[in-house]
Each structure stands twice: as structure tokens, then as C-alpha cells.
Amino acid sequence: MPARRLPSWAWVTGLTAGAVAAVVALAVQADHGPKPTVVSARPSARASASPGPHPAPTPTAVKVPDGSGTGRRIVYSLGSKRVWLIDASDAQRRTFTVWPGTVGPEPGTYTVSTRRETTTGFDGVPVEHIVYFTARSGLSIAFSNALDGSSPPAPTPGARTGGIRMGKPDGQALWAFATTGTTVTVVA
Known part of the structure; x- marks a missing residue:
């Protein structure tokens, strides 16, 4: 008696059932394995050691300069080339180094007057998160970051x-913090 061949639909059905069983077994095994954790997209309160496209965080905060005021404010130190974001309870939320322009503000207290999403800086570089707070010698002084970081x-x-540039993550944090009317304290 000749051997009987199985119809092709039987082979396809058998192979499909086997594949589904293997996928289910792997899914059950994966469900019992380690799970990924969610990383917050909120800015860190840690300081960045140096400006750049990817500032490196440092484990300790840099002390806010004495005489920089109280309450919610941005503090900019001309000598340290550093900015601090300070909340209403005088707690430091973030600090980072910056690249000042060739024309800087005089020490004093200012307020954020205007904000602009994007523009081109005087050096021809596309910038974003522009936060204007004063003018000097006919030149606007503002914080910003290069679009490309x-x-x-x-x-x-x-x-x-007059642009005071910072790394992109720091520019995003300053933009979120520096609403119109926010105090900016510039110290020597």
C-alpha cells in the first residue's frame, strides 16, 4: 500500500500552530524577566560641570554667590561664568556654566522682559530659548542655547x-524657569 501524503493545508496548519505555541512560551518567559524602568524627563537639580552639547552632571551643587538676593530668581555670575536657578524657598534647582558674549550686563537686578522661541544670533548661529533681560551699549543681552547644542x-x-550661551539641556531648563517678570540677579 503506497504511503499517503498529507495535504499542504495540514502542513501549514501544523507549522502555524507550532510557531504560535513558541511565541506564547517566549512571551510568558519574558513576562517573568526584568522590567525596564521609566526615566523621568524632568530636569535634574544637579549641577553641570561644564557647558557643551552634553553637560556632565556633578554630584554636588556649587554655592550660590552671597549677595545675590532672595526668593525665586536667576543668578548669573560674570566671574564664574555660571547661572543658578533658585526657587521661591531659596533652594537651588539647577546650576550650570555658560559662554558669555563679548558684551555683558553690568552687575545689578533685572527682570525677564521678553522670550523668543528661536532666532539667529549675532554670530549667525541658529539659537533657541532666548530669554532677554537687559540691554547694554545698544545690544540686547539674553540667555540662549544653540539649536544644535x-x-x-x-x-x-x-x-x-550679547548672547549668554549654554548647553541645550540647560537652555531648556532655563526656558521653563524664566517666565516673563522673573528676577535676574547679575553678580561680579
């Missing part, structure tokens, strides 16, 4: 720029 190029000799 890069550090500013070396200024052309004789160029006048």
Missing part, C-alpha cells in the same frame, strides 16, 4: 554679541 564659535575680532 554646540558651543559658540570663537568670536570674530571686534564682534559684539
